[in-house]
Structure formats: structure tokens, C-alpha cells
Amino acid sequence: MxxxxxxxxxxxxxxxxxxxxxxxxxxxxxxxxxxxxxxxxxxxxxxxxxxxxxTVKDEFVYHEMISMVALNTHPNPENVLVIGGGDGGTIREIVKHPKVKKATLVEIDEGVVKASKKYLPELACGFDDPKAEVIIDDGIKFVKESTAQFDVILIDSTDPVGAAEGLFSANFYKSVHNALKEDGIFAAQTESPFFNRDLIKRINKDVREIFPVCRLILANVPTYPGGLWTFTMGSKKYLPEEVDIENIPDLNTRYYSKEIHKSCLVLPPFVKELVE
Amino acid sequence: MxxxxxxxxxxxxxxxxxxxxxxxxxxxxxxxxxxxxxxxxxxxxxxxxxxxxxTVKDEFVYHEMISMVALNTHPNPENVLVIGGGDGGTIREIVKHPKVKKATLVEIDEGVVKASKKYLPELACGFDDPKAEVIIDDGIKFVKESTAQFDVILIDSTDPVGAAEGLFSANFYKSVHNALKEDGIFAAQTESPFFNRDLIKRINKDVREIFPVCRLILANVPTYPGGLWTFTMGSKKYLPEEVDIENIPDLNTRYYSKEIHKSCLVLPPFVKELVE
Structure with missing residues (x-):
């Protein structure tokens, strides 16, 4: 062609x-x-x-999976923070959740938010929700200055190069821990288990030293390298596998479901060895 | 580069x-x-x-997942047939299984077997096993001429174009049904749930009309379109989700595991809708 x-x-x-x-x-x-x-x-x-x-065609996988596993692991995710995610897809998922009262998004680059509002309305529609607030600021600084505020923090970043590199550091995860309430949860996109194995290992080691609970979530995003993608979740108290899935609200998700909430935590041996 | x-x-x-x-x-x-x-x-x-x-790097996913779910759903998979699979990866997995006594591979193109033996020894090593037999023949004809012989049949084909098209037809699935013993199981590679949705729907409709049990299996193969791949399984008697996974032998698989045996059957809603 x-x-x-x-x-x-x-x-x-x-x-x-x-x-x-x-x-x-x-x-x-x-x-x-x-x-x-x-x-x-x-x-x-x-x-x-x-x-x-x-992309408009496959974004549902990423945006549902970065948000829903963490949101539904927390019994009362009222106050949610997103770092990055300037396209709006993650906040669109968050505001759908009936228990969420406030969703704050901190994006460093206003250009991404503006371009998404203009050209990606299917994603950016989340910004229009009364529960949503957008702050144009450095996410690392914002999280550092927050204390015991949030139930859930989602780190919806670009790859770990340039400005986003700090969002994959142990120091940042410590700030995230500090910005969460005493039963808070975070989830972050953490790249490919085929191609970024050392990174995933290192992140999971760091998170396990800071949070009592650390889990990898798997999902398939066709436009990302290798298709298989990981999210790393750190939790102060709640275990995703212990959630009573019958209480999970049906939010018309296309990739996530009650059953996927549990199966996405089941790791093939070649992935499991990264977190052992 | x-x-x-x-x-x-x-x-x-x-x-x-x-x-x-x-x-x-x-x-x-x-x-x-x-x-x-x-x-x-x-x-x-x-x-x-x-x-x-x-590919040598990612073949383990495909070859383990086309074979192991079906083999471990059958309580006694002694006699196994592979249609296609001339690279040897599938038969390599089959002969590892302690209950398998005989694995017959019918490949139409001897050139594939020869090239694989020479250049892909990591896969073609399966051919050297005393349980393995290779027959160079038309798989469709071979299956048509077989009656109540096999415990498990695996259809390890190319995409449904040209010579392989017949391997995706209802008539072929009828021949497969006929070639299986009264409690037999087959699994076939059936393309991408992102890109081949009509095909998957049609295959599953056809298989459900011929077999009492039909299931989709999901796995992630990085070098296939979209990364997420399906296998369709038809079973005369046994249900993969009812297997006591504690009885599954540990065969040093890197993608498949006891836990994956169940989680690979959990379909995201956008895939589930193809088989409902």
C-alpha cells in the first residue's frame, strides 16, 4: 500500500x-x-x-486497565489523582466509577491536553465531567507536595526517557506513598515484559520496598511494542485478588470485567520471574 | 537503524x-x-x-498455548495429531507430555520441515523424539481418511488464505470430529480478536454446531498482528475450566502454567462478544 x-x-x-x-x-x-x-x-x-x-481504536485497553483494577481494589476510591494522561482517556474511565467524587489530573504539557480536546474528543470528554480537574504542572513536584490526600494515584506516563524518567524512580514511588492515604493504592504503566525486563524487575523491587503489596497487571495493547503490557500496582492495604468481584460495578468496559480483574493478575512464568 | x-x-x-x-x-x-x-x-x-x-524469541508462547491447554484438558492424551506445524515447535511441546505415546505430524510442504531442521533446531528438535512421526501429505485429506483414532488434534496452520483456507472450514471441523475418539479434543490457531473478528465468530459458530464444548484461548504472540492471538478449542466431552490444575504436570513451560490454563480462557468483553 x-x-x-x-x-x-x-x-x-x-x-x-x-x-x-x-x-x-x-x-x-x-x-x-x-x-x-x-x-x-x-x-x-x-x-x-x-x-x-x-489510538482511538485500541485506547480502551490501556485506559480501562490502568484505572479499573486499582479503583476496584480500593473499597472507596473517592479522591483520585492522575499524573500525566493528558489525552483524557484515564480520567474518562475514573469519572465513570460511582464511588469517585473527585479526579485530579496533573499534566506537565498543556499542548497535549489542548490537542486531545480538539482532535481526540472520545478520550478528552473525561475532562468535561464535573468531578474532573486539570492542573498543568510537573507531576513529580505535585506529588512531592501532597500528603495523605489521595485514595488512588494513577501514573499514566510516557516511556521512561526524558521528562518522564523521574516517574519511574524509587524516590517518586516514595512520594506517591506519602501522597496516598493510609489505605491508598497506586498503579503505573510499566512497559513491556518482553522488551523491558530489567526495568520491570527494578520497579517491582523498589515498589516492594515501599509498599506492603505489589502486583503486576497484564493487558494487551496492539500498538505498543510486543502487544503485551504491564502495569505495576502498589497498595498499602488491599489485595486485588481478594476483592469480591461480585461487588464490582458494571461500567460498560470492553477489556476489563469482573473476571478480568482476577485473570489479569495471573502471570505467565516468563513474566512471573521478573517479580520473584 | x-x-x-x-x-x-x-x-x-x-x-x-x-x-x-x-x-x-x-x-x-x-x-x-x-x-x-x-x-x-x-x-x-x-x-x-x-x-x-x-521466531526463536517468541515461539514458546504460540507452541505452548496451542498444545498445552488441549493436552491438559484431556485426561489421557495418548495419540496426538498435528496438522501443519512443519517447524516442529508444536510437536516438541507434545512429546514433552508424559501421557503422550505417539505424536503424528502431517505437513503438506516438506520444504518447511527440511528448512526448520537445518535452521531452527530449537523447534525442530521435536522431530527427533521417538514418539514423533512426520508424514508429508495434505492434512485435509489425511484427517478425512482418519476415523476415531486421535485423542487430541492440533491445527497449526498458516493464515486462512490459499492452501490453508480449507483448514478453517466447517467441513474440515466435521472431519476433525470424525477423526477424534469419542472423548477427543481439538485446538486450532484462529487469528486475531482485534483484526479477524468475523472469522473468529464464524469459526466458533461452526465449531459449536459440531462439538458440544467450544472455547477460545487467548495468548500474546508479539510478532503476530496486534499481539493478542486466539486458539479455538472443540471438545467432545471435557471442559478445560473443570480440569483439576493440581494434576497438570510441570513441563518447564515459559508462558503456560497451571494458573494460565484457567486464566487464558477468561475473555475480555470485546472478545467474549465474538463467541456469544
């Missing part, structure tokens, strides 16, 4: 390419290169520094 | 590309174009008509 293709070098020697129907938006913000392109296969796609962040 | 890249158009508007260190083998057999290339990211890779079949 001929035409304009976007290619991302996902790993050394591995690229994904998508046929582009139209480049809808392109700017260089203070922090990064921001593009929204309309693709043949995945619909509209957000690119930051030419790395695929999310 | 510059150099020689292999690109596969996985879907309209979606391509995967792998940096090639060396083209080890290239022939045009009676049935297809056969290549073995050594790639930077996935090691040696088998290409049939320039579609990725398997």
Missing part, C-alpha cells in the same frame, strides 16, 4: 508502521513534539516525540 | 518491520515461498510467503 506511513522504531531492530490518512496536528511544545494523525487502521493516533501514545 | 529490513503488511495500513542480520535460506517450494532470516530482535524467523510464522 502506497502513501504516507508513520513508522516508530519500537525497539532496536523492530518497527511498527501505520498508513496515515491525514496529519491533523503538529506542534513543538516546550516539552516535546506533539502530533495527532488519522490512520487507516487505528483511527486517530496521538504521537509524542513520534512514539505512539494512544 | 539502517540495513536490510523485512516488512510484513499485517493488516491494511499496518506493517511490522524487523532488521535482518542475514537471510539464511530462501526457496520456492511447490506450495509457497520459504525463507529463514536471522533478525536483530527476534533471532531466527520463519517466513512463508513473507508472513512471519514463528
Amino acid at each position: 502506497i502513501g504516507v506511513w508513520f513508522s516508530e522504531l519500537q525497539q532496536p531492530g523492530l518497527a511498527i508502521s501505520c498508513l496515515v490518512k491525514e496529519v491533523l496536528h503538529h506542534e513543538k511544545s516546550e516539552y516535546q513534539d506533539i502530533k495527532v494523525v488519522d490512520t487507516e487502521r487505528f483511527g486517530r493516533m496521538l504521537l509524542l516525540d513520534d512514539v505512539i501514545q494512544t | 539502517i540495513g536490510v529490513w523485512f516488512s510484513e503488511l499485517q493488516q491494511p495500513g499496518l506493517a511490522i518491520s524487523c532488521l535482518v542480520k542475514e537471510v539464511l535460506h530462501h526457496e520456492k517450494s511447490e506450495y509457497q515461498d520459504i525463507k529463514v532470516v536471522d533478525t536483530e530482535r527476534f533471532g531466527r524467523m520463519l517466513l512463508l510467503d513473507d508472513v512471519i510464522q514463528t
